[in-house]
Each structure stands twice: as C-alpha cells, then as structure tokens.
Amino acid sequence: MTEPRWVGWHRAYDEPGSFLHRRLAIVQEEIREVLASRRGELTRVVSMCAGQGRDLIGALRATGPDVSVEALLVELEPENVEAARAAITEADLSGITVVEADAGVADVYAGAVPADLVLVCGVFGNISDADIEHTIGSLPQLCAPGAGVVWTRHRRPPDLTPAIREWFTEAGFRQEVFVAPDDSFFTVGVARFQGTPRSLEPGERFFTFVGFDALTP
Ligand SMILES: C[S@@+](CC[C@H](N)C(=O)[O-])C[C@H]1O[C@@H](n2cnc3c(N)ncnc32)[C@H](O)[C@@H]1O
Numbered sequence: 189m190t191e192p193r194w195v196g197w198h199r200a201y202d203e204p205g206s207f208l209h210r211r212l213a214i215v216q217e218e219i220r221e222v223l224a225s226r227r228g229e230l231t232r233v234v235s236m237c238a239g240q241g242r243d244l245i246g247a248l249r250a251t252g253p254d255v256s257v258e259a260l261l262v263e264l265e266p267e268n269v270e271a272a273r274a275a276i277t278e279a280d281l282s283g284i285t286v287v288e289a290d291a292g293v294a295d296v297y298a299g300a301v302p303a304d305l306v307l308v309c310g311v312f313g314n315i316s317d318a319d320i321e322h323t324i325g326s327l328p329q330l331c332a333p334g335a336g337v338v339w340t341r342h343r344r345p346p347d348l349t350p351a352i353r354e355w356f357t358e359a360g361f362r363q364e365v366f367v368a369p370d371d372s373f374f375t376v377g378v379a380r381f382q383g384t385p386r387s388l389e390p391g392e393r394f395f396t397f398v399g400f401d402a403l404t405p
Pocket of ligand 1: 194197236237238239240241242243262263264265268290291308309310311314397
C-alpha cells in the first residue's frame with residue numbers, strides 16, 4: 189500500500205541537516221520557552237494540523253515535572269493521528285488529546301480554548317494567502333491573554349513573511365521571535381497576544397488546507 193503523502197512528509201524530520209530537522213529544533217526550543225515562562229501553571233495548548241505532534245511531544249520529553257499541559261492536537265490523516273497517540277504513550281505523557289478532524293473549522297477547538305500556546309506549524313505554506321490573513325485575524329478566538337503563537341512559513345518567492353508579520357500585528361500580537369536562516373528558506377515566528385480575546389464563532393471556517401503544490405504556479 190502507498191504511504192499517505194502527509195505521513196511520508198514527516199520522514200525528513202529524521203534526516204539530520206534537513207530543513208525540517210533544523211526547523212523542528214527551533215520550534216521545540218520556542219515551545220519550551222513558552223512552557224518555561226509558565227512553570228507551575230497549567231498551560232493549555234492547541235495545535236492546528238498537528239501531524240505526528242513531533243514539536244510539542246518532543247518538547248515535552250525534555251521538560252521537568254513542574255510543566256503541566258492540557259493539549260488538543262487536531263490532525264486529519266489517520267496514520268499521523270495514530271503516530272501522535274503512540275508517541276504520547278511512549279513518552280508517558282498525560283493531558284494530550286489527539287483528534288482526527290479538520291483543523292480549519294472553529295468548532296473543533298470548543299472546550300480547548302482559550303489556549304496559552306497555539307501551534308500553527310506547517311500550515312501557512314499549505315493554505316491561500318487570503319486564508320492565512322483570515323486565520324491570523326481569527327486567532328484571538330483561540331488565544332488567552334498573553335498567549336504565544338508559534339508559526340512557520342517558507343520564504344519562497346514571493347516571500348509572504350513580511351505580510352504575515354504585519355497581519356499578526358494588526359490582529360493584536362507582538363512579534364517576539366523571527367528566525368530566518370540565511371542558508372535555508374524556512375522561518376519560525378513567535379507572536380505574543382496582547383489584544384482582547386474573542387469568543388469562538390461556531391461554524392466559522394478559518395482556512396481550507398489545499399497543500400503547497402496546489403498553491404505553486
Ligand atoms: C506540513 S504538515 C505539518 C505537521 C505538523 N504541524 C508539523 O509541523 O510537524 C501538515 C499536516 O496537516 C495535516 N492536514 C491536512 N489537512 C488538514 C486539515 N484540514 N485539518 C487538520 N490537519 C490537516 C496533514 O495530514 C499534515 O499532517
């Protein structure tokens with residue numbers, strides 16, 4: 189049987205030097221920073237299009253018992269959902285739920301928000317520019333005051349990261365981190381929510397995941 193595309197995509201994480209391997213290390217470090225800033229407090233986390241959950245699960249493997257997390261990982265591909273659940277069991281973590289669902293609709297986050305940490309990794313390269321702007325504008329529905337949003341996006345021309353950062357500012361976020369290595373095309377950003385949280389709008393569609401090849405001219 190052929191391996192589903194978004195399962196195979198994760199293999200690059202296991203190749204030292206690959207852009208995904210490098211990106212993961214940065215994303216995990218930023219996750220650990222947010223968790224460390226909340227030591228002793230429960231941190232609610234949501235991850236959109238979570239894949240195999242390598243970022244959050246990997247970061248949690250390296251934190252102490254004073255880090256307490258309640259997380260919702262939303263992923264559509266059943267094999268990735270299984271892989272994430274297996275990794276959670278293997279790492280003996282508690283408080284993490286993985287749902288097989290469309291992360292593009294608001295309803296799936298009911299009960300899990302407002303979150304203190306929102307992961308939007310591997311999403312902005314796979315949805316339209318209009319959906320990126322709309323999703324960022326909707327993040328106040330998912331964020332508690334002071335929440336950190338960790339996001340990624342490539343810089344292939346035309347580089348959309350300046351617009352993305354502007355959209356975060358317009359939505360009430362402060363840019364905390366922007367890592368853009370000279371020798372690669374990936375970027376990792378962390379934005380801190382300074383605005384007023386909004387209630388979840390039932391039925392709202394934040395984005396439609398189309399995949400990067402559908403977006404490449
Ligand atoms: C580029 S990968 C990123 C995975 C993970 N966030 C990471 O950075 O390692 C995109 C993931 O989105 C999943 N996906 C695609 N459409 C989705 C949807 N509508 N809702 C939730 N997940 C979706 C794919 O199966 C894939 O695992």
